[in-house]
Structures are given as structure tokens and as C-alpha cells.
Amino acid sequence: MTKKRTFLEIVSENRFLHILISILLGFLVGAVFLAIMGLSVGEAYGRLITSVTSLKGFSYVVVYAIPYIVVGLSVAFSFKTGVFNIGAEGQFVVGSMAAAVVAILAGGLPKVVLIPLCFLAAMIGGAVWGIIVGFLKTRWGINEVLSMIMFNWVAFYLSNYIAGIPAIHSDGTAEATKNISANASTLLPTAFINRAGLCPTANWGILVAIAATILVWFIIEKTTLGYELKAVGSNKFAAEYGGIGVNRSILTALGISGALAGLGGALQLMGMGGRISVFSSQEGFGFAGIVVALIGCSNPFGVLIAGLFYGALTYGGSKLNLVGAPTQLISVIVGTVVFFIAISVIFENLKRIRSRARRNAENAARKAKEEQQK
Amino acid sequence: MTTFWNTLGIMLYATLIYMTPLLYASLGSCFSEVSGVVNIGIEGMMTAGAFTGTVVAYFTGSPWIGFFCGGLAGAFFGMLHAIATVNLGADQTIAGTAINMLGPGIVIMIAKVMFNSTDTIPLDATMKIPRLFRGVFDTATVFGRFMDNVFANYASTYLVFLAALIVWFVFYKTRFGLRLRACGEHPQACETLGINVIGMRFACVCISGFLSGLGGACVTMAISNQFRPISIVGQGFIAIAAVIFGKFRPHGALLGCLLFGFCSGLKVVLGGSSGIDMQLISMIPYVVTVIVLVLFVGRSRVPAANGKPYLKAK
Numbered sequence: 001m002t003k004k005r006t007f008l009e010i011v012s013e014n015r016f017l018h019i020l021i022s023i024l025l026g027f028l029v030g031a032v033f034l035a036i037m038g039l040s041v042g043e044a045y046g047r048l049i050t051s052v053t054s055l056k057g058f059s060y061v062v063v064y065a066i067p068y069i070v071v072g073l074s075v076a077f078s079f080k081t082g083v084f085n086i087g088a089e090g091q092f093v094v095g096s097m098a099a100a101v102v103a104i105l106a107g108g109l110p111k112v113v114l115i116p117l118c119f120l121a122a123m124i125g126g127a128v129w130g131i132i133v134g135f136l137k138t139r140w141g142i143n144e145v146l147s148m149i150m151f152n153w154v155a156f157y158l159s160n161y162i163a164g165i166p167a168i169h170s171d172g173t174a175e176a177t178k179n180i181s182a183n184a185s186t187l188l189p190t191a192f193i194n195r196a197g198l199c200p201t202a203n204w205g206i207l208v209a210i211a212a213t214i215l216v217w218f219i220i221e222k223t224t225l226g227y228e229l230k231a232v233g234s235n236k237f238a239a240e241y242g243g244i245g246v247n248r249s250i251l252t253a254l255g256i257s258g259a260l261a262g263l264g265g266a267l268q269l270m271g272m273g274g275r276i277s278v279f280s281s282q283e284g285f286g287f288a289g290i291v292v293a294l295i296g297c298s299n300p301f302g303v304l305i306a307g308l309f310y311g312a313l314t315y316g317g318s319k320l321n322l323v324g325a326p327t328q329l330i331s332v333i334v335g336t337v338v339f340f341i342a343i344s345v346i347f348e349n350l351k352r353i354r355s356r357a358r359r360n361a362e363n364a365a366r367k368a369k370e371e372q373q374k
Numbered sequence: 375m376t377t378f379w380n381t382l383g384i385m386l387y388a389t390l391i392y393m394t395p396l397l398y399a400s401l402g403s404c405f406s407e408v409s410g411v412v413n414i415g416i417e418g419m420m421t422a423g424a425f426t427g428t429v430v431a432y433f434t435g436s437p438w439i440g441f442f443c444g445g446l447a448g449a450f451f452g453m454l455h456a457i458a459t460v461n462l463g464a465d466q467t468i469a470g471t472a473i474n475m476l477g478p479g480i481v482i483m484i485a486k487v488m489f490n491s492t493d494t495i496p497l498d499a500t501m502k503i504p505r506l507f508r509g510v511f512d513t514a515t516v517f518g519r520f521m522d523n524v525f526a527n528y529a530s531t532y533l534v535f536l537a538a539l540i541v542w543f544v545f546y547k548t549r550f551g552l553r554l555r556a557c558g559e560h561p562q563a564c565e566t567l568g569i570n571v572i573g574m575r576f577a578c579v580c581i582s583g584f585l586s587g588l589g590g591a592c593v594t595m596a597i598s599n600q601f602r603p604i605s606i607v608g609q610g611f612i613a614i615a616a617v618i619f620g621k622f623r624p625h626g627a628l629l630g631c632l633l634f635g636f637c638s639g640l641k642v643v644l645g646g647s648s649g650i651d652m653q654l655i656s657m658i659p660y661v662v663t664v665i666v667l668v669l670f671v672g673r674s675r676v677p678a679a680n681g682k683p684y685l686k687a688k
Contacts, residue, residue: 033480033483037483037487084467086414086611136664136667136668140667140668140672140673141672141673141674142664142667142668142672142673143618143674143676145614145615145618146614146615146618146619146663146667146674147664147667149608149611149612149614149615150615150660150661150663150664151660151664152608153608153657153660154657154660154661157653157654157656157657157660158653158657160653161651161653161654164651164653280604281604281607282607282608287471287474290471291471291475294468294471326482326483326486326487328478328479328480328482328483328486329479329483330479331475331476331478331479331482332475332476332479332480332483334475334479335472335473335474335475335476335479336472336476338468338471338472338475339454339458339469339472339473339476341468341472342458342459342464342465342468342469342472343458343462343464343469345462345463345464345465345683346462346463346464
């Protein structure tokens with residue numbers, strides 16, 4: 001007997017299809033809201049598409065996507081290892097401030113030395129921020145979600161404090177740090193940007209983001225370390241029984257995750273930001289990273305694509321007010337997408353329920369037959 | 375001596391005003407988490423309540439109808455979370471993240487359509503939640519002044535203590551409370567005893583949305599007088615932290631919120647007088663919370679079935 005695959009079965013087995021359907025539903029819900037507000041759906045979505053498909057628009061998308069991808073990787077890595085890195089926000093902030101301090105104080109160093117130094121400072125900053133939380137968890141059993149929420153705010157105020165230190169603070173009137181040294185900038189040469197018609201903040205940070213994607217994939221899938229971290233993530237008791245140091249694994253996972261979020265902060269600063277402002281509220285890169293990791297199914301390459309998608313929506317969304325549509329439409333669309341991704345498990349559950357029902361029916365039929373033969 | 379009493383009065387006032395919205399949301403969070411559903415969507419539910427509360431109060435002129443509708447708006451998003459996580463078995467963290475995007479996204483969009491701005495129109499004093507004890511104490515004496523400072527709070531503050539008492543009673547003195555705690559520990563065992571786990575959890579997540587919505591409404595209808603996109607910035611997450619701090623018990627959450635409110639009050643007092651950098655002072659509530667956890671509270675036991683979807687057909 002050849003088994004025919006029903007539509008339901010095809011959908012239920014394919015995560016990629018779930019995401020695609022969720023994205024379509026997200027835009028559908030967005031369209032309903034647009035229609036309720038009496039706005040033209042075609043015009044709004046047309047603007048969204050045209051603003052990101054030109055060369056200049058696309059270069060904006062890539063620039064926007066860089067921090068989203070790297071922070072998304074940070075969160076995705078934490079998901080794989082069984083921790084929920086809700087602290088990526090703080091690690092991002094600490095990382096970008098560490099990079100800024102190096103880029104301002106050691107601004108005279110040549111580019112080849114200064115840029116790696118900034119990346120390193122950011123990664124160490126982010127990693128330390130993550131490891132503190134891990135230490136509180138492994139040493140005293142402090143719930144990591146709680147301490148991460150607290151440390152996000154400590155990072156926030158720490159960054160504002162450092163931005164106010166005279167050696168770091170802007171010489172002008174701006175409530176921000178000094179501009180980082182040109183030697184620490186990852187921007188492409190202005191002449192090239194103008195000739196190619198890219199956006200003014202076009203930078204090569206995307207290459208770092210792609211390299212980070214491949215590296216994260218390699219660590220998770222191809223190394224003993226990745227295997228151990230995943231084992232602890234899926235069942236820490238089994239992992240411990242198998243001889244894996246659970247506490248060390250948690251610290252390592254949070255360290256790597258934090259380093260990635262910190263790197264995201266450095267890339268944002270050295271490419272697009274140029275300096276760090278005194279914040280009035282959290283910027284939300286950590287939160288964006290969570291969303292990107294979820295849309296990307298915590299798969300590194302999925303995160304790369306999801307980051308670009310999120311970048312496109314953010315940049316395209318900022319152009320929506322030109323046609324009278326509110327920018328928040330993007331939050332509604334992305335929120336809906338994430339919501340449907342969350343409930344897409346229903347496909348898998350449906351399949352399980354149906355196969356169970358079928359098995360029950362078969363059993364009942366067999367029993368009935370046996371009764372008859374008696 | 376006078377300044378001491380004045381300062382203390384102002385500090386207690388600040389403590390109470392900071393803790394009120396947090397405690398509403400924390401009590402809500404308790405319902406959801408203890409019944410076994412992780413709800414990180416509290417922030418989004420608070421934002422929905424904050425917006426709806428002011429808008430309804432603005433159009434009806436009644437702060438109490440507004441306050442209640444704020445709760446209902448939170449409950450609506452609670453229901454969305456419940457449908458996804460309880461009925462459909464969705465990942466609770468993912469669904470909560472979605473609520474945190476949808477809540478603010480939808481209400482700010484509505485604000486733009488209604489008021490052509492992301493902010494709502496400020497409420498008149500009569501449309502705000504009233505201050506109950508205004509003018510009761512004689513401010514001429516030091517003690518009267520102190521009492522006047524402390525009790526200058528809005529009615530929502532007194533209500534939240536009442537709510538905390540009721541929630542504690544429901545949790546530990548009623549059959550409903552016993553069942554809801556059992557659902558978070560061992561849903562399969564509950565089901566075999568004839569408890570409707572799905573129904574219990576659904577109700578608890580909706581209640582958690584309602585209380586979070588009330589918490590949000592306090593921010594815009596008492597502390598401030600209008601909704602702005604920055605009205606709710608992280609209070610929802612602090613409320614969740616307070617629940618973990620309080621070991622998933624309503625009276626523990628009350629202590630967590632009090633501690634946090636007290637440190638915020640300290641911030642207000644220190645910020646005015648001492649020469650310490652304001653940014654460093656602002657860290658106090660967060661740092662102190664972690665230190666208190668390490669020194670006095672320690673490990674917090676999460677309800678055993680917390681975060682695990684429960685589906686009958688499993």
C-alpha cells in the first residue's frame with residue numbers, strides 16, 4: 001500500500017512552510033487594519049515594497065539588518081542551549097559602549113588594529129554581562145530571567161553614566177559620546193558609496209554578520225562544545241549523567257551568547273551609529289533579536305534571512321507615513337507573524353491527534369474482527 | 375527633624391506610587407505562572423490597558439469605567455495569549471513575545487487614527503483616579519504633614535493592597551486556588567481527578583491580562599494623565615521579576631514590588647539632595663534587587679509544569 005501524503009501532512013512537516021504561511025497571515029491582518037483605517041492597502045504595501053527594492057533602499061535594509069542578525073544569533077544560540085537570553089539588550093548596550101570607549105580613547109591606532117580591538121572589547125563586555133548572570137544562576141540559583149531583566153537596566157544606566165564622563169562625552173552640546181575615531185569606522189569609502197548610489201551609512205558590517213552566522217552554525221552543529229551545550233539545553237540531568245559539566249556549560253553558553261550580542265552593539269556603533277546617545281528608554285535591539293531568532297527558527301541561516309526580513313520591514317515601515325499609514329503597522333504585522341509561528345505547532349499536534357485517532361479506529365476494527373472469528 | 379519627617383513622607387509616597395502598577399501586574403503574573411503558563415506578554419497587556427483606560431475615561435468622563443475598561447483591554451490580550459498557549463499548545467515564550475509587539479502596535483495605531491498623534495489628550499483632574507485622603511490631615515503639624523504626604527496617593531494604590539489580599543485568599547483559602555496551584559504542578563494528575571485543566575488555565579491567563587491592564591491604567595490615569603508610547607517601558611518585565619523574586623507567591627510578589635518601589639523612592643530622595651550622579655542612583659533598584667536575592671531570598675522554585683503546554687490528546 002503506497003501512502004499518499006495529504007496536504008496537512010506536507011504542511012505539518014515543513015517548518016519553512018509554517019513561517020511562510022505566518023508571514024502571509026501577518027500581511028493579511030495588516031491589510032485588514034489598513035482597510036479599517038480607510039487607507040489603501042495597495043498603496044501602503046506598494047510603498048513598502050518599492051522602498052526596499054531599489055539599490056539604495058536595499059542597502060538601507062542591509063545596514064538595518066546587521067545588528068538584528070547578530071543579536072538574533074545571540075538569542076538563537078541561547079535557545080539552542082536551553083537558556084532564554086532576554087538579557088541580549090543589556091549585553092548589546094554594554095558591548096557597544098565598550099567598543100565606543102576603545103574607539104574614542106585609542107582612536108589614534110591604525111584601522112587594522114583598532115577595529116579588531118573594538119570588536120574584541122565589545123565581545124568581552126557582552127560576554128562578561130552574560131557570564132555574571134550565569135554565575136548568579138550557577139552559584140546561588142538566581143533565576144536568569146530575573147537577573148537579566150535587572151541587568152538590562154543596569155547596563156542602560158551604566159551606558160548613560162559612561163557617556164557623561166568628560167573624557168568620553170561629546171565636546172559639543174549633544175547629549176552623547178564623542179564621535180568615534182574614523183579609524184574605528186566600518187563605513188565604506190564615501191567616494192564608493194556615492195558612485196554606487198548606496199545609502200550614506202553603507203558599511204561592511206554585514207560581512208561580519210555573515211561570518212558570525214557561519215561560525216555559530218559550525219559551533220552548534222560541528223563541534224563537541226556545541227553538542228555538549230545542546231545536550232544540556234535539551235535535558236540537563238541526562239547531560240550531567242553523561243559526564244557533561246552542566247554549570248560550566250551554562251556559563252559558556254551565556255558567555256558566547258553575550259559576546260554575540262555585544263558584537264552586535266559594536267557593529268551598530270561602528271557602522272550606523274558613529275556615537276552613543278544618552279538614552280531616554282531602551283532601544284529594543286535585544287527584543288528585536290528575540291523576534292528575529294523566533295522567525296528564523298533559531299537556525300543560524302534562518303536568522304540571517306529573518307534579520308534581513310526584519311530590517312526590510314523596519315526600514316520600509318519608516319517610509320509608511322509618506323502614504324499616511326502609521327509606522328506601528330509594522331509592529332502589528334510582525335507581532336501577528338510571531339503569533340502564528342507560535343501556534344503553528346497546531347499542525348504537528350493535529351497530525352498527532354489524527355494518527356492517534358486512526359490507530360484507535362484500526363484497533364477497534366481488529367478487535368471487532370477477532371470477536372467475529374470467535 | 376521636620377525635614378526628616380518630610381523626606382520620609384515623600385519617600386513612602388514615592389514607594390507606594392511606584393509599586394502600585396507593578397503590584398497589579400505582578401498579581402496578574404502570579405495567576406498565569408502558577409497555573410502553569412509563562413506570560414511574558416504582561417508588558418503588552420499593560421500597554422493596552424494604559425491606552426484604553428485613558429481613552430474610555432476621556433470619553434465617558436468616569437475614571438472608574440476607564441479603569442475597568444483598561445482591565446478588559448488587558449484581558450482581551452490575555453485571551454489571545456490563552457487561545458494560543460492553552461488551547462492550541464503554542465510555545466508560551468513565543469506567544470508572549472507576539473503579544474508584546476501586538477499590544478503596543480495596535481493601541482498606538484489606534485491612537486494615531488483617533489487623535490492624529492501617538493499621545494492621547496491629557497485627562498482633566500476629575501477624570502483621573504481620585505486621591506482619597508486629600509485634605510483629611512492637618513498639614514500645619516509635622517505629623518499631619520507627614521500623613522498628608524504618605525496618603526496623597528491615588529485610590530488605585532489602596533485598591534491594589536485589597537486586591538493582593540483577595541488574591542492571597544483565593545490562592546490559599548479557596549478550592550479554586552488549590553486547583554489552580556495544582557494545575558501548575560501536575561496537570562495530568564489534575565485531569566484524572568476531574569479538574570478541567572484547560573479551562574482553569576484559560577481563566578487564569580485572562581485574569582492575568584485583566585490585572586495587568588489595571589496596572590497599565592494606573593500609570594496613565596493616576597501617575598500621569600495621558601497615554602504616551604513611553605508610558606509603559608519595562609514595568610511589565612519588572613513585575614515578572616517581582617513574581618520570581620517572591621517565589622511565585624502573591625505575598626512574595628507584594629514584598630518584591632515594595633522593595634522595588636522603596637528603592638525607586640530612595641532614588642527620588644537621593645537624586646534631589648546628594649551629589650551622586652543621577653545615572654548611578656537610577657541603578658539602585660535593580661542592583662539592590664539582585665543583592666537582596668543573593669543574600670536573603672535565594673533559589674526560587676518554578677511551578678513544575680510552568681511553561682509546558684498541556685494538551686489533552688497527548
